[in-house]
Amino acid sequence: MANDAFERAGMYFDDLNRIRVLDDETSSQAAELKDCCQEFLGDIEDFQKIADSFISIFDTVSQEVEREKIKSIGGRNLLKSYxxxxxxxQEQLRALIVEKKSELDRLTAQYTALSKLEAEQQDFMDQFILQK
Structure with a gap:
């Protein structure tokens, strides 16, 4: 009877006759909920560790990709400069070819003129020798 009065007041006795605010069923559900919450928190912590490791791996990979990207840009720029x-x-060589051709033409004209002059002088010497 005393138990009924306590139960109406919202107080209960457990197996060890300690006074409780919750009945046994609610208390066991609360304990079970607490255990589930602890397990869930453990799972969340594990998930956080896995997510952190993925983030770390992706950061490392992104840094490597960035380094390779910079290397490829440098290589491309080097090829462009080459x-x-x-x-x-090639432009310098073309200019040199033009210069050398012009010199060749000048020297060819000079050679032709000198050859002609030599032939004339040779004819003059031949005529001079024949006259004597």
């Missing part, structure tokens, strides 16, 4: 150097060198 191409520009080659074009400049």
């Amino acid at each position: 191409a520009k150097q080659r074009e400049a060198q």
Whole structure:
């Protein structure tokens, strides 16, 4: 009877006759809920560790990708500079060819003129020798 009065007041006795605010069923459900929450928190912590490791791995990979990207950009720029150097060198060689052709034409004309002069002088010497 005393138990009924306590139960109506919202107080209960457990197996060890300690006074409780919750009945046995609610208390066991609360304990079970507490255990489930602890297990859930453990799972969340494990998930957080896994997520952190993935983030760390992705950061490392992204840094490696960035390094490779910079290397490839550098290589591409180096190739472009080689191409520009080659074009400049070709242009210099073309100018040198034009210069050498012009010198060849000048020297050929000079040779022709000198050959003609030599032939004339040779004819003059031949005529001079024949006259004597």
